[in-house]
Amino acid sequence: MPKRIQFSRNGGPEVLEFVDHDPGQPGPGEVLVRHAAIGVNFIDIYYRTGLYAAPSLPSGLGLEAAGTVEAVGEGVTGFAPGDRVGAAFGPLGTYAQLQRIPATKLVKLPDGVSFDAAAASMLKGLTVQYLFRQIRELKAGDTVLFHAAAGGVGLIACQWARVLGVRLIGTAGGPEKCELARKAGAAEVIDYRGEDVVKRVLELTDGKKVATVYDGVGKDTWAISLDCAAPRGLVVSFGNASGPVDGVNLGILAAKGSLFVTRPTLGTYAATPEQVEPSSAELFGLIASGAIVPDVSRRYPLADAGEAQTALASRVTTGSLLLVP
Structure with a gap:
């Protein structure tokens, strides 16, 4: 049975549960993704503590991951089983081995971008993209x-x-x-x-x-x-x-x-595929060229998500933290 991290109440890292979770087959417009690397971010802590409200409880957690398409639902075009993809735009639930994700929330990964690089950079890198290129275009x-x-x-x-x-x-x-x-x-x-x-x-x-x-x-x-x-x-x-x-x-x-x-929030600046595609293309181009090298400082087993969040919240870490499914 696939596993995921979920929480049934708000609180500290102790509320995180490592449980069996079968997401089922993708519905219309959805893609089933097997995650290879999962990003850990402060926004995950905000949802866990209740600073940001999850749609319902119990809830999955996490917004950033990279992996491989397992199956596609009815009406999905542009993705096929075996495609390498990244996610950073929701819904909550990337702290999982398998996740159903709307196709509109995924981007394909170019060959020059590894799963680790994508999971360490999509949410963070697209944040920098809108900060530097959209809110006020830096020169x-x-x-x-x-x-x-x-x-x-x-x-x-x-x-x-x-x-x-x-x-x-x-x-x-x-x-x-x-x-x-x-x-x-x-x-x-x-x-x-x-x-x-x-x-x-x-x-x-x-x-x-x-x-x-x-x-x-x-x-x-x-x-x-x-x-x-x-x-x-x-x-x-x-x-x-x-x-x-x-x-x-x-x-x-x-x-x-x-x-x-x-x-601002990334969700506002990456609300549609038309907004996401040029932003992610710019980010991935810089990664593929070597101009930006995502720094992965630590990796944790998925079951140790609470430990990873504690390390992040301490503000003693550098670079990006990843969970390994």
Whole structure:
């Protein structure tokens, strides 16, 4: 019997259950996928804890995976058994050996992209794609600040910035993480454990600050992000690794220099195949060329999903974590 991770109530890692689960044959418009590698992301923790609401309980978990098509349902075109595919757009349930997924939520993997690379980069890489290419299209010579530059999203962002000729100033905790971000392509890295981030940004920009701040950390870095944005600059708050930002007084944006703020999600920028296809093609092209190399720092058996999430939540990991079905 195939296995999956599910949860029947919200809470800590202890609510995760490793259970038998037969997804059945694909229905109309669906594809049955056998996962080969599964990505672990902060959004999975948000669903587990209840910060984001699952459609119903008990629920599967996970949004990112790569594997092989086992069967296709009625009306499905463009996919066939044996095709290599990746998923990052739902529904919940990638923490599983087998999953039924709507065909509209899948993309084919090119030959130059391995299962591990896809599972380590689809959600994170497509996040960077919309951050850098859609919210505000970055140009060579731009200077930006990117928090958690040694994390899974951050390391892809560092590499993508280098491709674009963007000067990325990263933040990371500790010398090892700072060096990792620097090697990935960050022009400068600030160790937030021992340095004043705002002061260093002022020094590195000759007092001008940056036009765009990318903040996937949330509560702990919100005030810092506002102080690092130049007048009429943009703060992109795209994650809640330290907890959600709440109690925002809009008057602060005026006081800090008529700032702009957005709280985007990948689901909005990758809602349809027409949106997903060019974004994923750009990401996969960079991976296949070697310009972006997804960093897989740790692999865990599927049954140890709770341990993987605990490691991710500790914010001591670097790169991407994978589950092996």
